[in-house]
Amino acid sequence: MNILLGIVYVFIFLSVYVQVFFLVTFLEKRKYILIRTKPIELKEYPGVTIIVPCYNEEKTIAGTIDSLLNLDYPKDKLQIMIVDDGSKDNTWQAIQKFEKYENVKVFHKENGGAHTAINLGLKKLETPFVGRLDSDSYVDSQALKRIMTYFDDKETMAVAPSIIVKSPKNILQGAQKAEYDMAVYNKKMLAFLGGIHVTPGPFSIFRKKVFDELGPYKKAHNTEDQEIALRMQEHHYKIEHCPDACVYTITPNTVKKLYRQRLRWIYGFIRNAIDYKKLFFRKKYGTIAFFTLPSGIISVLSVIFLFIMLSCNFINFIIHKIIQINIVGFHYLFLSSNFDLFFFNTKTIVFISIILYTSVVTSLLLGRKMLEGKFRVSFDIFYFMIIYSVIAPFWILKALVNAVRSKESSWILEREVKMAE
């Protein structure tokens, strides 16, 4: 039991460490966080192509394209490529309507996954900058201009935006809104330290050079936006984050959909981390090697471990209560519960958990401050804490199991191939 408690302490220590790491970075760099609220003008407007891969998105695609057409950017400098990745619904008909715009091109191809759709666009690319926008997202009209200012730095190779959940419709989306707000803060801190590990599908902008030099997108366990970032990190390409470039995304509205999405993300993270294991703890790779990737792995392991521990405790508690009810009957159960401060748990773990939760809420509020200009406490934060504590362990556990399994099977496959030889 003591060993288990020791492991719990180590995991919580590392989790608090991650939060303190962000906070220290924030205190050090906060004056460099650039938040612009008014439209800006650029000295020059380089050509940008936005590739929109879509698959069965007939309902949302028009909104996505409209938001691109409304971007505050010279039309002759902005190309839009819509690639229908073999949709089975009326997506193709929906996107053809946009062909009338001079700067819009539409393509249709056999289904092959998001990465193949973007790669088709990359092949036809004529501008020095390229971005993608997933068809479940809408972009703010000022986003592109603000992002482009980061390319004034010749070393910047890619810029990620802030992704925001627009007007959440239910508690689950509210919880995700809180989570996304926190991610804005975390991402900016990682950007300061050069440790960003994902250039998200919604509206990350790259120099064309990245794909010319490093090659196109890969399937990468269906998380090609993580893989390209890791590939860039491997080659010491600088990835920035533009906190005031807002992209609104539609988040899953049911637990089942959220579960599927996160399963893909976490599974992709684990598999990509394995694929790029050579980055771990290598001095020349900096923050990604010592912080981003290790903290991701630690969070996967600690969530699973703490969840199993807490579940065991909870089951014990229930068993104890059942025994109690069996012995004394239900009516006695609450009879003797005299309130006494003495029985408040004051174990170290209680205070450490309070520190951990406080630091997470602080991160979230700092993210919100960056986006909205003020600290805003809302029920979303509470939903986020509760919902994610309960359901996140399931997709994380499943992702880990899947990652281990498929590794095993590919290993078996390799053996079989060798034996055949």
Added chain:
Amino acid sequence: MQKQFDWKRYVIVFFITLGLFLTALYISNYFGNKKLNQLQGIQDKISIDILSSETQYSLLSELSCKNISGSILSGELGELGNKLEWSQRNIGATDEVNYLKKYYSLLEIKDYLLSKKISSKCGIKSAFILYFYTTAENCSECEKQGIALSALRDKYPELRVYSFDYSTDLSAVKAMIHIYKIQDTKLPALVIDDELLTGFYSIEELESRVKESFKLQEIKPIDSKKNAK
């Protein structure tokens, strides 16, 4: 462009995190000590109560039982027992907790002897249960018995349950164990009215025995008077 490894940041963050952990540890210890002090306070109070009761008993033993009420016995033994049990589970079996537990056992024995004396002399309605359990090994029956006894005590506030940890290293407790021939293989063990019961007894069984025990003790002084005649 190769990245600089900013090791200073990692070290500083480590020490800040460590500082937070030590603060949590300090706060936890602070409250732990406060609790132990509180326990110590209750024990002191009980020990004064018992001493006072003994003195009162000695003073009054020459006279009638009229002036001795049930309230002369300390009412806080039960509360102390609960808090000690909780502390052992939550603060851990530290030296302080073990010391307090030994002291508690001693107070229980004194209280037991005194209340037995008073009830046999004055026929005050009282029922005693001696309860032996163990914390040295996993004893699920003991846990169940403890729950049943707590509930019983809540139901009958005048019922006095004296619980003894078999593994307590104290000669007085060892003597009790010896007198009632308690074996560590037969725990939990209960002594109700000098009768030894081993294994788990449900709340209903105990209740009927306790009621029986009430009557017996009511009758006893009359019997002794008859005998005296």
